[in-house]
Amino acid sequence: MKFSIYRFNPETDTSPYMQDFNLDDDVLDPEMMLLDALLLLKARDETLGFRRSCGEGVCGSDGMHVNGRNLLACVTPLKSLKTPIDIRPMPGLPVIRDLIVDMQQFYRQYRAVDPYLINKDPVPEVERLQTPADREKLDGLYECILCGCCSTSCPSFWWNPDKFLGPAALLQSWRFLADSRDQATDERLANLDGPFKLFRCHTIMNCVEVCPKGLNPTRAIGRIKEVMVKRSI
């Protein structure tokens, strides 16, 4: 099986290049994930850099751009990919080395939406309880693993990564706006206004297309706009 992998080491390379690799069929298992193949390649060439941790789509470390689409290598079966497999770092973020990108900008936007419960009531003796119906509103929101596949496939995030919050952060913003225990709705909405933070979203829906957890940031963004409209009337 053939691979074409983006290589760049800022200490030795003046510019990035694509390097071809080949794995013989006898070392490949039909059930292998892309990450397994990358680990085989790394055993052969240990200078190949990529992030990985849990290996089962929970930690969100191994987001990469494969055959023109962002995905998690650990949950992508090799047999689902056309060869030669073109593997590049996720677009829109600075490359540290090979497939490793600098996620700082992504995390900065995540922090900007205050991704935690804000409740001014005294801390209760037990948990802050919700009705099952209220809890259900968080389904499809809390599951985000912050892999960055969505934001780095969003053209609006590519053009204005420092100003547009991006789908991942906005999904989390709605996760707390939708939470019946949160009391900072006004502050959260005020923080999202302006032409950039939320309204650079043009409903392109690349985020929905690539999310490895099957989440829908575009719908979350739509819900935020809906609440903004209702509150402004």
Place this chain on the structure above:
Amino acid sequence: MSGHTVGLKAWLWQRISAVYLALFFVYLLVQFYLYPFTEYSAWHEWIARPLVGTAFAGFILALLVHLWVGLRDIVLDYIHPLGLRLAVMITIAFILIGSGFWSMQVLILAGRAT
């Protein structure tokens, strides 16, 4: 919510103008299908009707608003140096306002001439 709802207002105006434009286009299609103009005087008589003139003025306004928000979006997305962005937006505003006045003048003259 803060009073500075710049993003929300632009987004809302884009949608409101889109709805008007869509409805007006349907009206135009129906009008031209049912009563196709064969000569200038028939068109002139139609455009000079106060209701049609008002609807047309609304169309021009909606088109200008829609254009402004759409072009502003493109400028905000793609032009990052502040000076250049400002210059392009001022140029666009100038062209749109000029086009608006010119279109309104055409409408008013068409109404008067009857």
